[in-house]
């Protein structure tokens with residue numbers, strides 16, 4: 001198995017052949033009358049045919065049987081996966097969830113698909129504009145089953161347990177502190193190795209891009225060379241008992257049967273691929289004089305809307321770094337934002353908030369006030385400002401969206417993880433106002 005072998009680069013034109021079949025990629029053309037090794041050619045389009053070259057995405061897959069050879073799709077249970085944003089009444093409160101529960105395999109076998117739970121979202125897969133945030137909690141590998149999301153791209157953030165993702169393009173092992181992106185329509189199957197949990201940012205109608213660097217220059221933030229795309233791997237496996245393809249389509253799940261493994265792509269080429277990225281490789285830019293830079297400096301990937309500078313969703317991380325700002329309150333500022341901020345914690349301790357735990361989450365909705373809790377404020381208002389390591393051993397992240405997200409019934413109620421006392425972390429903030437303050441007392 002070709003684990004640990006990847007091709008480097010973001011959005012490159014890649015080409016890969018399973019080494020068991022040299023010459024399986026057609027030379028000089030995509031669609032020979034007869035393909036090498038008797039393979040079928042299949043194009044996977046990730047952008048409109050007519051998109052400008054800079055955003056045009058497609059890959060050519062050379063496979064043992066084409067995807068079209070399957071029995072009809074029929075509806076299946078969606079569990080806690082939903083695109084119904086009207087399940088419960090809107091709630092503008094600061095929300096915080098304790099770590100989401102992972103089912104015990106001795107009690108219930110749950111795989112990546114049955115373990116998907118939608119927390120919040122907005123917009124619509126039909127009009128191709130929107131976002132959904134899901135948790136996955138599972139304990140069992142998918143067997144003879146793959147998933148395809150016709151609705152959008154999945155940015156997967158493992159929090160506990162590595163996941164082995166077999167895709168039509170090859171295999172990727174993704175550990176906590178790494179992320180991966182499975183773009184719209186790409187078939188994949190997830191193997192797990194114990195109790196497994198993570199976060200998923202789904203976007204409808206846009207693909208993730210590296211943010212522009214502007215005055216930062218040519219290097220930095222997430223560097224393109226650190227993105228890794230799998231190499232071709234195939235199995236020629238007949239599954240007489242039936243192989244299940246699960247398709248998320250217009251927010252609902254459908255399944256169909258076929259009698260062969262979909263991971264039968266012997267060779268492929270193109271610029272529309274799954275990829276992974278290790279968050280440790282993020283080159284952190286930060287303030288080295290005074291004040292607090294906005295968290296956009298920590299953007300790893302962005303899914304742009306059609307409005308300049310406004311994202312459907314940004315994936316932002318808070319990595320270990322130096323804090324050196326002089327005469328500055330260094331933690332995040334008090335804040336109301338025209339964007340929605342969903343945060344998760346992969347490991348460690350987030351600076352601005354006690355009680356935010358790995359595997360949990362928070363949502364600060366549009367214009368909902370939030371910021372440091374009382375301890376953080378008091379401590380950092382008097383701290384001696386030496387250079388110090390911030391967030392050592394920690395990795396928090398934010399899905400920031402221009403959509404006003406609705407929380408699902410599962411998120412508000414049936415997950416039973418909402419921390420009802422969250423608001424109390426700000427209750428003891430004191431009034432420090434001194435009307436007799438003089439500039440000289442600074």
Ligand SMILES: O=C(O)Cc1cc(O)ccc1O
Nearest residue numbers: 294295332333335341352370
């Ligand atoms: O709310 C948060 O903790 C995220 C955040 C971090 C930061 O450094 C500045 C603004 C912001 O919203």
Ligand SMILES: [Fe+2]
Nearest residue numbers: 335341364370
């Ligand atoms: Fe914020």
